[in-house]
Amino acid sequence: MLQGTRPVAATPDGWDVMDARMNELLGPAMGVVSEFWEHFDPDAGPFGQTMQKFLDFASTQFDKRMRVLERDRGKGLQDIVLATLADIAAETLCPPAPGRLVGYKGSEIGEPGRGS
Numbered sequence: 001m002l003q004g005t006r007p008v009a010a011t012p013d014g015w016d017v018m019d020a021r022m023n024e025l026l027g028p029a030m031g032v033v034s035e036f037w038e039h040f041d042p043d044a045g046p047f048g049q050t051m052q053k054f055l056d057f058a059s060t061q062f063d064k065r066m067r068v069l070e071r072d073r074g075k076g077l078q079d080i081v082l083a084t085l086a087d088i089a090a091e092t093l094c095p096p097a098p099g100r101l102v103g104y105k106g107s108e109i110g111e112p113g114r115g116s
Contacts, residue, residue: 015073022069026062033058 033054042051068087072080 015069018069022062022066029062030055030058 034051037045037051037054040046040051045051068084071083075083
């Protein structure tokens with residue numbers, strides 16, 4: 001995650017260059033998804049998927065990346081690292097049940113203060 005955010009944060013024009021390039025590449029990236037579907041029915045593809053689901057996923061990933069880059073704009077490396085770690089934790093931990101610590105995919109870790 002840090003590869004793109006460091007140059008954006010370190011250079012004054014980094015954001016403008018990156019933003020223009022990301023928007024330039026969005027069309028071709030979505031084209032790769034569309035090209036894949038040329039061999040399938042867009043509404044009944046492999047594994048019961050649709051082209052629209054793939055396009056939605058690609059668009060969501062692009063939006064997530066842009067939000068991270070914008071969040072880190074102008075921040076120092078330490079702040080970027082802390083924000084990245086918080087993102088990773090938020091994506092891998094499920095909300096804990098009251099009085100319980102819950103790890104990845106809902107597996108119980110143990111009660112607070114009692115170890116695992």
